[in-house]
Amino acid sequence: MAKRLFRYGFKSECESLAAAVRAEIGLGTREPLDPRALAEHLGIPVHPLSSLAGNGAVAAAVHHVVTVDTSVLSAMTIFPDWPRRRRVIIFNDANVEPRQNSDLAHELAHGLRLHEPRHAIIQGCRDYSKLEEEEAAWLSGCLLVPRDAAFTVAMSAVPIELAAIEYGVSTQMMSWRVNMTGAKTQAARIRANRRGVRRS
Ligand SMILES: [Zn+2]
Structure with a gap:
């Protein structure tokens, strides 16, 4: 297994810190x-x-x-x-x-x-x-692009390019966040489950 770059908990700390400073300036995580x-x-x-x-x-x-x-x-x-x-x-x-x-x-x-x-x-x-x-x-x-935002983008039908413009980031940054936060995988699983429910 590849050596982990960040110590355990670092990524969730970053999400919390980002959410906290966003809240201080009146912004939510989306x-x-x-x-x-x-x-x-x-x-x-x-x-x-x-x-x-x-x-x-x-x-x-x-x-x-x-x-x-x-x-x-x-x-x-x-x-x-x-x-x-x-x-x-x-x-x-x-x-x-x-x-x-x-x-x-x-x-x-x-x-x-x-x-x-x-x-x-x-x-x-x-x-x-x-x-x-x-x-x-x-x-x-x-x-x-907090994880909540990445998940919202992954669940929506909005193309990554447009979502990137909305958030003032590059398309690469938006794709990176949607992938690396696990938002894309989670959104795909939810969609697959919904299809499964519809079929049964
Ligand atoms: Zn630097």
């Missing part, structure tokens, strides 16, 4: 989440990269990341007053909206799990550990 609203609630400022243009070298670097090669930077968390733990998130607003939402949710997930950068670098660093990256990836999925 509603789309705007990560900017969550960031505001958590007191974590988010800055689009394009707003940091500045002059000279910074301007050239920002221009490159925003217009030439957007894959260079998705988002990062910086700790401007290290060793204080105040976080600030910079995200690349040249990317499409679903990508921005996912990047922001990922950085917020690091914050919710209180992950710390491994090297304290004043100018900002997202050198989290491999496990912490996996944790942030999993929790960000729970934030954007």
